[in-house]
Amino acid sequence: MSATAEQAGGRLRRLLSVDRLLNLGHRRLVAVYAVSSFAILVALTASALTFGGAAVRDQVDRGLRSSANASASYLGLSLKARADVLVAFAGRPTFVTILASGPLSPPSRTWVADFLASLQHSIDGAYNTWVTTADGTVVDVWPSQPALVGQDFSYRDWFKGAMATDAAYQSSAYVSASPPNPLVVAQSTRVTDPTGKVVGIVGVGFDLQSLQQYVDAYQASVGVRLLVTGRDGTIVAQPGGGITGLVKAIDPDVAAALAGQSGGDDRTADTMAAYAPVPWANGAVVAQLPTAEALAGLGVMQRAVLVTAGVLALLNLGVVLLLYASLRRRTVAEAAVVAANAGLEQRVSDRTAALVVSNRELEAFSYSVSHDLRAPLRSIDAFSQILLNEYAAPLDAEGRRVLGVVLRNVKQMGVLIDDLLAFSRVTRKELDRRPVDMNRLVQATVEEMRAAEPTCDIACDIGDLCTVPGDPALLRQVWTNLLGNAAKFSRAVAQPRVEVRCERVDDECRYTVRDNGVGFDPVYIDKLFKPFSRLHPTAEFEGTGIGLAIVARIVGRHGGRVWAEGTPGGGALFGFALPAERETA
Amino acid sequence: MNGTPIEILLVEDNPDDVELTLRALNTHKLANRVKVVGDGVEALAYLLPEDPAQAPTDGFPKVVLLDLKLPRVDGLEVLRRLKSSPATREIPVVVLTSSREESDMVRSYDLGANSYIVKPVDFEQFMRAVSELGLYWLLLNEVPR
Numbered sequence: 001m002s003a004t005a006e007q008a009g010g011r012l013r014r015l016l017s018v019d020r021l022l023n024l025g026h027r028r029l030v031a032v033y034a035v036s037s038f039a040i041l042v043a044l045t046a047s048a049l050t051f052g053g054a055a056v057r058d059q060v061d062r063g064l065r066s067s068a069n070a071s072a073s074y075l076g077l078s079l080k081a082r083a084d085v086l087v088a089f090a091g092r093p094t095f096v097t098i099l100a101s102g103p104l105s106p107p108s109r110t111w112v113a114d115f116l117a118s119l120q121h122s123i124d125g126a127y128n129t130w131v132t133t134a135d136g137t138v139v140d141v142w143p144s145q146p147a148l149v150g151q152d153f154s155y156r157d158w159f160k161g162a163m164a165t166d167a168a169y170q171s172s173a174y175v176s177a178s179p180p181n182p183l184v185v186a187q188s189t190r191v192t193d194p195t196g197k198v199v200g201i202v203g204v205g206f207d208l209q210s211l212q213q214y215v216d217a218y219q220a221s222v223g224v225r226l227l228v229t230g231r232d233g234t235i236v237a238q239p240g241g242g243i244t245g246l247v248k249a250i251d252p253d254v255a256a257a258l259a260g261q262s263g264g265d266d267r268t269a270d271t272m273a274a275y276a277p278v279p280w281a282n283g284a285v286v287a288q289l290p291t292a293e294a295l296a297g298l299g300v301m302q303r304a305v306l307v308t309a310g311v312l313a314l315l316n317l318g319v320v321l322l323l324y325a326s327l328r329r330r331t332v333a334e335a336a337v338v339a340a341n342a343g344l345e346q347r348v349s350d351r352t353a354a355l356v357v358s359n360r361e362l363e364a365f366s367y368s369v370s371h372d373l374r375a376p377l378r379s380i381d382a383f384s385q386i387l388l389n390e391y392a393a394p395l396d397a398e399g400r401r402v403l404g405v406v407l408r409n410v411k412q413m414g415v416l417i418d419d420l421l422a423f424s425r426v427t428r429k430e431l432d433r434r435p436v437d438m439n440r441l442v443q444a445t446v447e448e449m450r451a452a453e454p455t456c457d458i459a460c461d462i463g464d465l466c467t468v469p470g471d472p473a474l475l476r477q478v479w480t481n482l483l484g485n486a487a488k489f490s491r492a493v494a495q496p497r498v499e500v501r502c503e504r505v506d507d508e509c510r511y512t513v514r515d516n517g518v519g520f521d522p523v524y525i526d527k528l529f530k531p532f533s534r535l536h537p538t539a540e541f542e543g544t545g546i547g548l549a550i551v552a553r554i555v556g557r558h559g560g561r562v563w564a565e566g567t568p569g570g571g572a573l574f575g576f577a578l579p580a581e582r583e584t585a
Numbered sequence: 586m587n588g589t590p591i592e593i594l595l596v597e598d599n600p601d602d603v604e605l606t607l608r609a610l611n612t613h614k615l616a617n618r619v620k621v622v623g624d625g626v627e628a629l630a631y632l633l634p635e636d637p638a639q640a641p642t643d644g645f646p647k648v649v650l651l652d653l654k655l656p657r658v659d660g661l662e663v664l665r666r667l668k669s670s671p672a673t674r675e676i677p678v679v680v681l682t683s684s685r686e687e688s689d690m691v692r693s694y695d696l697g698a699n700s701y702i703v704k705p706v707d708f709e710q711f712m713r714a715v716s717e718l719g720l721y722w723l724l725l726n727e728v729p730r
Contacts, residue, residue: 366686372654374683378706379601385708386608414706421685 030327034320041316045309049302056298057272060289061264064274067224067287069262075214075228076279082123082204083168083187083280089119090189090202099131099200100193104139116142119202125210128178131191132159134198145178153177157232162188162201170281172230173208173246182207183243185236211237223293227286228278229254236283249284257284359428366424373417381410416532419546423531426553431471435581438465438479438511441472442500445479449487458487458496465502466509468578474554481547482513482574488541489572490517504580508560512575519566528564551576592618592723594646596628596663597681598655602704606650606681609715615723620646625658629666632673645676648722651698653682653689661692668697677722681715 089095095115098108116129120142123129130141136154153159161169168189176184188203215226215237225239233248233255253265253275262276273288384406392400439462446460468475483498490496499514520528520535527533531549552562555576566572593615597603607616622628632645649667653660660680667673679700680693690701702718705711 372683374704374706375599375602378683378704378708378711379599379605381706382605382708382711383601411707418685425687 030320030324033323037316041309041312045305048305052301052305053298056295056301060272060294061266064224064272064287064289065264067222068274068276068285071218071226071287072276072278072285075285076281079170080280085123086187086202086204087168087189090191096191096193096199099191112140113142116140119204123204125206127176127184127205127207129204132201134200139200141178148177158186158188158203159201162190172232173234173236176205185230208236208243212241215239216241225288227288229284231258231282233258251286253286254284257286363428366421377410377414381407416544419544423546423550426474426550429474431557433469433471435467436470436472436475437467441476442479445476445483449483456487456491458490458498460498462500463502465511466504468509469581470558470578478551478554478576481551485547486513486515490515493517507580508577509580510575510577512573514571514573516571519568519570519572521568522566525564529562590618591620592647593719594631594649595619595621596649596655597621597652598623605711606715609712610719612712612716613720615719624656625660625663628663629658632667633670645673649676649678650681651678653680653684661696664693664696664698677726679718679722
């Protein structure tokens with residue numbers, strides 16, 4: 001159990017240390033990303049809330065201002081339109097004449113009554129109409145109020161106002177003298193004879209209902225609450241109506257509007273407002289919206305921003321985690337690759353060690369073959385020979401023939417062993433590369449062969465051969481084998497001839513040895529370079545079939561290649577190509 | 586071998602080779618001057634005994650025919666010991682072996698072998714080679730006395 005725990009502990013330690021060493025970089029990276037991305041997110045959210053809030057407030061403010069301005073304009077224009085009607089009526093010549101002619105005759109009284117009734121009908125929302133003398137005494141009222149005729153109304157605002165101007169005058173609110181005495185506003189204008197003398201005042205009263213209707217309709221459709229005052233600040237219409245008396249608005253906005261200014265007001269926390277003067281009528285309009293209501297959109301927007309920011313934060317958190325996970329995975333994978341590489345190197349060095357061992361074993365094997373196979377062979381040969389030499393008498397002819405067969409086979413086996421060893425030596429020998437003068441090498445080989453077989457008379461035609469890098473001893477073996485083959489297989493023809501040639505092609509030197517000997521059947525061309533394959537019977541041409549295999553092996557070890565061409569009876573060509581010395585040196 | 590001085594020490598483990606070598610030497614009547622030992626330990630015990638009193642009374646052989654592949658202590662080690670010891674350094678050592686390995690040849694000469702002869706498989710060649718080398722080392726070669 002303690003072993004297992006120790007193992008687990010070791011693994012944990014290794015993991016931790018790998019983590020610590022390899023993950024430090026990406027941890028820092030992820031941390032930097034996380035901090036900066038969340039900071040950006042927070043900044044964006046804060047600015048969205050701040051600027052979004054400001055934008056919404058700004059929009060509400062503009063909306064209120066335009067509500068105030070538009071309403072004031074509308075109210076002013078509609079009042080002015082009525083006043084125009086009034087002025088038109090006041091200018092009627094008959095009316096002027098009647099008023100100018102003093103106390104009314106009964107027909108004139110009837111005419112005036114009709115006139116006032118007509119005036120009331122002509123003006124929207126008119127509550128009543130009246131006419132006074134130039135000093136304010138009522139001449140007639142419509143709908144008829146006989147009690148009021150003869151009363152002096154020169155104290156009324158509408159009288160004073162009309163007397164003070166050529167044009168029509170919009171009065172502030174007051175309590176009508178006509179039953180049921182509602183709160184009204186009046187428009188009034190002077191009636192003047194052609195000489196310009198004031199002969200009377202004609203007026204029209206409106207109860208506040210039409211104004212209140214406008215305010216109510218506006219609130220219903222636009223949502224903005226309007227407060228409307230007359231020129232003296234008395235409220236004539238207000239949100240929700242309910243005006244039962246003359247109330248002066250104590251409101252800086254109203255004061256400002258009455259002073260002819262328009263603008264916005266966000267001075268109070270719970271209400272946003274804007275104000276504008278009513279043109280012509282010189283009243284005031286204040287448009288109001290409770291802040292909570294005005295900024296309800298802002299709240300929605302802020303909630304949206306916060307929700308969005310929250311979602312983004314969650315997403316970003318996911319990104320951060322993914323980033324961390326993937327970087328970690330990559331780091332772990334890299335660590336795994338590093339470990340795998342280390343394993344690979346270990347495997348390569350293991351294999352190399354194994355190869356070294358097996359090579360050593362091969363050497364031991366070859367040594368053993370060289371030494372141990374030869375010894376019994378020598379004994380067989382020697383004792384057979386002794387038998388043949390010293391005990392020939394007791395043996396009959398057949399016995400001697402059989403012993404001869406034994407001896408011949410022993411010799412053949414000796415040659416095979418030597419060839420086998422030669423072949424394995426070629427494989428094992430380390431290459432000792434140096435520039436090899438092939439001309440000298442071939443020359444020496446030919447001389448050696450001539451010395452070995454002085455009777456052999458072969459015409460040798462040796463071209464110029466290029467120098468290549470290679471192992472001189474091994475390349476000499478190549479030439480010995482190729483030239484030996486050429487000599488061997490052309491010995492039988494009348495005029496044996498061997499040609500040695502060289503050609504430099506691209507990066508290689510190609511050497512060829514051509515003879516005019518017995519040649520070979522190209523069908524067997526792929527057997528030529530295999531160890532111990534022979535195309536000719538031993539009886540005809542001696543050999544074990546190792547020569548070309550050794551050539552192929554040596555050339556192969558030099559990074560070259562071999563080839564052969566031939567036809568039966570048409571001679572043979574053996575070629576080999578070796579990589580040439582790079583000419584950069 | 587009564588009284589006949591030992592002139593050749595043959596270090597060879599293969600009895601067939603011993604017989605053939607003796608036969609070859611006998612063509613010149615040299616076989617009775619040969620002492621045969623079967624491995625390197627025996628060879629060293631004979632030439633370089635730990636107790637100097639055991640040294641050959643009748644002097645060292647004129648030549649040592651040394652096989653390389655021997656049981657226990659091999660030929661190269663015998664050669665090294667003989668050539669590094671002042672007492673035996675001058676004894677001619679002929680390596681007589683089946684090995685054609687170049688490495689064996691190089692090491693042998695490095696260690697001071699006087700000759701390296703590959704035993705021919707062919708009996709006639711073998712006979713000729715061994716008898717000739719016997720003649721050469723016994724009759725022609727001169728060593729300091």
